[in-house]
Amino acid sequence: MNRLSPCPIFALALLALAPLPAAPTIERTADQIRVTLDSRAELRFALEGDLFLGLQRAAIAGRPLKSDATCQWPMIDNDVGPEPSVAFAYRLRSAEIRDGKAVLTLDMETTTSKTALRRLYLFGPDREAALADPDEPLRKAIAANDRATSQIQAAVKTDPRMLAAAQKATDARTAADAAPEADRKRLRRSADEAERERAKLEKELPALLAGEQPAIAEALAQQTAYETELNRRGLEIGKIHRDAHRFPIVRLPSEAITPGSLEELAALPSSEPRRPGGTVEWIVESDSETIGGWPWKGWRHQFRVTAAPGQKFNYVRMLGTWEIGGNAAGLGVVNFRYRGLGPIAHTFGGDATSGVTESWTTTETLPGAVQKAPMISPVLPNFTAVTDRGYGLQHRAGSWIARLPRGGGVNFIDFQHRPDTLFAGFPVRQGNLRAVTEAFTGDRQLSQTDEEIFPVGGELSTTPFRYLALAVEEPFPPHEIRTRWGEIDGFVRDEVSRELGFVQYEPEPAQGFIVDNGWLGWMQSLTQRLDAYAELGIRNIGSHNPGWINGRYQGPDGPPRTGGGVCLVYDWIPTKDVEAAWRQMADKMRAHGMSYYVWFGTYNWADAPFVRSVGTGDEFWSVKYDGVTVDDGGGAVAPHNYLHPRTRSMVTERLDFTRTRFGFTGLWIDSFQSTGLHRFTRDGRHAPQQRATWEWLAEWSRKGVGLQAESMAFPGQSVSIEVDYRDPAQWWYLRNTTLWFRGRPFPDAGTDQADFMHYRMMAVKCQPTTQEPGPP
Incomplete structure (x- = not known):
């Protein structure tokens, strides 16, 4: 680096x-x-x-x-x-x-x-305010909508197509529950599919019935009229329009x-x-x-x-x-x-x-x-x-x-x-x-x-x-x-x-990986390929996910699964089965002078040991702008509050442990604009996390740990997943950018593609990168 x-x-x-x-x-x-x-x-x-x-x-x-x-x-x-x-x-x-x-x-x-x-x-x-204070036209529309909704629901419920779909879903679920263990997983997938088909038909059936029954067509028209009246009255009252x-x-x-x-x-x-x-x-x-x-x-x-x-x-x-x-x-x-x-x-x-x-x-x-x-x-x-x-x-x-x-x-x-x-x-x-x-x-x-x-x-x-x-x-x-x-x-x-106090690092020719499972096999395979990558001139490896204990996989002797997916990290340490492989991989990268950037998110799964070790009090975690919604998980996600000394120090200590014990030289953050820089302290009335996040990242840069983020991280390195490197009107502006090619192979040295990228793009300090899929 x-x-x-x-x-x-x-x-x-x-x-x-x-x-x-x-x-x-x-x-x-x-x-x-x-x-x-x-x-x-x-x-x-x-x-x-x-x-x-x-x-x-x-x-x-x-x-x-x-x-x-x-x-x-x-x-x-x-x-x-x-x-x-x-x-x-x-x-x-x-x-x-x-x-x-x-x-x-x-x-x-x-x-x-x-x-x-x-x-x-x-x-x-303001639809809620409109319903709380309807005027006469809206009151009439509400009554008509209630009658229309009951009429449509009754027609859907008794329709032969709906009855058949509901029976199919019920039978599939009963068969799955009664099946031997060896067949249960397959039959539950079939039952889930039958339920999705039933729900889809329930949603589509009113429009189908409207083409068959004039009374249902009239009921749908009354529902549309209700929506029009509700929006009219809601806009009369009005409220500030907000983004997501x-x-x-x-x-x-x-x-x-x-x-x-x-x-x-x-x-x-x-x-x-x-x-x-x-x-x-x-x-x-x-x-x-x-x-x-x-x-x-x-x-x-x-x-x-x-x-x-x-x-x-x-x-x-x-x-x-x-x-x-x-x-x-x-x-x-x-x-x-x-x-x-x-x-x-x-x-x-x-x-x-x-x-x-x-x-x-x-x-x-x-x-x-x-x-x-x-x-x-x-x-x-x-x-x-x-x-x-x-x-x-x-x-x-x-x-x-x-x-x-x-x-x-x-x-x-x-x-x-x-x-x-x-x-x-x-x-x-x-x-x-x-x-x-x-x-x-x-x-x-x-x-x-x-x-x-x-x-x-x-x-x-x-x-x-x-x-x-x-x-x-x-x-x-x-x-x-x-x-x-x-x-x-x-x-x-x-x-x-x-x-x-932020230390900048030069972009390097990079190879990127999206790894959602099978981390042990991926690390072992990558370790064997590092010699060939070094020969090509690759000097940076990035991975998402690097093998953190997460909602999809907790590893042997890991904490019990309490929900979440691969991007919802339980702890900033690797699962036990990849510890040795991670260390061997990092050692070989170091021998080749390669950097290793690991995916990092500025939040954790709330019902997991790390969050409990920090503390579950509101003061330790941050919120979205409204000061109420923690995250899309309905409170299941705990975003870091870098303004609180305990949270900041414990996240730092955890990552320091992994860096020292296993090895990495950079942090790679995706959706940086929405996972790292839109948070506020708990009640929405205290300072935003934006400056605090940058100060925390600058602290890491002084330790020798670089930053790459999607798609803009000034003054760090940006990771662009959307730029067409061949467009001469655009690549001039990719300063300090690592470009991910979304599965395109890394060009061999001496090819026209490689010469173009290394001559043209290096002139503006943009480094070409490919993204390889992880294990199936």
Whole structure:
């Protein structure tokens, strides 16, 4: 395992010799505050009287970086609990220079009004509230639906086809229960299949009966009418629409954060609830950096929130749009992330009047999210462009994770370009940071939502965020833009690693394995093949699962099975029957200079010895965002709480034991964005686990243990399972990436495929990897 070389010393010398920046200047007029920075950045904040509307114009060397049609606007809110509250208006108190920085101090007003909430959040129907408080049309629909349901159930129950299927399932179960031991397993499988057939028929039969009996067709129509009325009433009441992990989905910034929309939001009727929210300081300072010899110029900003007595918040978001030239048409964007709409690198079609011609977003979509739509990955070889705006927005509303963690699902750096201007935005360190970048067919702006999540409290200070642009007179050709991207990616990666104390490791030619059973045989077979792999130049082996005691197999003398599957680990130690084979395999890998990355998940099966040894108290384990749902197992899964010293130390001790006794040199995490970086302490009101998880992984990196994660792990190594390495528009951006070929054979040395991958892909530090199946 090779560490990356440190930054050149001459770069540090340049920083030491750089002159101190001059203080910014502030000019205030009736409709704006103009902040001019010595980095050639000019920022204009819009006003309507004392109503502060946000950052409306930003330019570097006279080149606009955003549209005047939108603002960058802070959204400060508390969505935990039964009555969410949000800041809906900011009043300018002062604009001053303080310690060489421009400081805008704002007084905020907050509200729990659904009128205001609907302007900022995507709302969906509250069906439970509608049933609890039905209006007259819904009451009639409920009564009709009850009658229709009883009618359909009776028809299904007495249908000869249903009677025959039910009898078949009953007979099959009776035969299986009475069968000799030798035949019981086979007959139980048959009984299970018969029951599945019965259940399938029960589901399909109403539609079949509707084609045969007009009365049943009418009953189905009454059920449909009930659903329509329930959704109508539910939407009238309304509630914040949330993704599958319970994160709230905000409205599209290009629509919600225009000057006119913000003025309407602030004009909340006096009959609606409102109260003083406290103060916000928006702090701006000049920023510049020489990266790869090129002078990037811009600014950095930070928010400091002081809540009024009795007020508490847990989110600071930045909603707005960024688009070089003031329009998204023709804009190039780059974002290496997990799933979404559009490729890694994309240039929008369209024009300034009609907007872009296709949808592109960094949110995460899953099969079935949009009426059983097929998976649309950002980087599938057969990428299908989404040109229908409504269909694209359905993916937004149906996203699995609306805003992914920065560096853990979505790229840490936002990067866009035109031939003569490059623009990048990024935080100064890893943290509890999430983001989404998105544009949909017809949009003229590229929407950006950034957020930082906090424990619910009254004093919030955000992570500083840097905005840097590179403006040139001679347009860059495409290969130069890619090179500039690589330079800034490497620079930020090193800066983030330095602050975090994270040691980076070089990607290595790798062989990956999915092993769900038969670990002993797999290890013995792999040990015999290591000589051949070493001859091919393979230097990294990854395995999922490496042989942990798990819900599928506990090994001889292991703990009793209490449920779970192969990915639900009982303990971070191997089963006893593979101990010797693991040690022999690791010894041989070490002799060949190979790294061994073992699959690791940030959770354990709850009803198992390790969890009981840590403690079953709520304080030791974390939760999903809503603070109630532990996991999809209904409480059977115990996610690690790295903010609790006992949990953190005991997980560390367990892995240290396995590493010392048997051997591994890296951790491989799949679905990193949803298994490691979306957790919170137990009641949902304490700190997120995101930063704590990165600190824990950095601790391991300092011990010599690397990190690979699917599909984005900045500043660690990403493991991409979805990138087509042959697409020259994409592989330029696979920095520090191990590419899994999903069963394709590792190319022999000297072949065209190997030469292409090692010459082209090594040029951007991406290492080719194949994935071999485990034993049958």
